[in-house]
Amino acid sequence: MEGLTNLMEETVLRKIDQLWPNTNYCKCNKCRLDIAAYALNRLPAKYVQSFEGAMLHKFETSTMQTDIEITAVVFKAIQLIGEEPHSNMGNRSSEEEEESVKK
Numbered sequence: 001m002e003g004l005t006n007l008m009e010e011t012v013l014r015k016i017d018q019l020w021p022n023t024n025y026c027k028c029n030k031c032r033l034d035i036a037a038y039a040l041n042r043l044p045a046k047y048v049q050s051f052e053g054a055m056l057h058k059f060e061t062s063t064m065q066t067d068i069e070i071t072a073v074v075f076k077a078i079q080l081i082g083e084e085p086h087s088n089m090g091n092r093s094s095e096e097e098e099e100s101v102k103k
């Protein structure tokens with residue numbers, strides 16, 4: 001949306017760049033987007049007006065609990081997509097996931 005920035009999106013992408021290079025999984029752009037989509041579907045959006053983008057650093061360093069949660073979700077996403085690349089895993093909603101667990 002114009003004028004708005006999702007801080008969570010930027011944080012997740014940065015986290016992927018930190019964790020992903022240490023794995024042996026497929027590193028194509030589709031996998032990167034799948035990982036980002038998977039993680040972002042499971043984390044709350046954090047919208048700010050773009051000119052507040054400089055707040056990003058503060059957001060990241062001041063919310064340790066959030067950082068731990070983001071790291072855990074991104075790491076799970078990297079593993080899931082890495083084990084089953086190019087399967088549109090990132091587009092599955094958490095509801096569908098819970099359904100498949102029940103069955």
Ligand SMILES: [Zn+2]
Nearest residue numbers: 026028031085
């Ligand atoms: Zn790939």
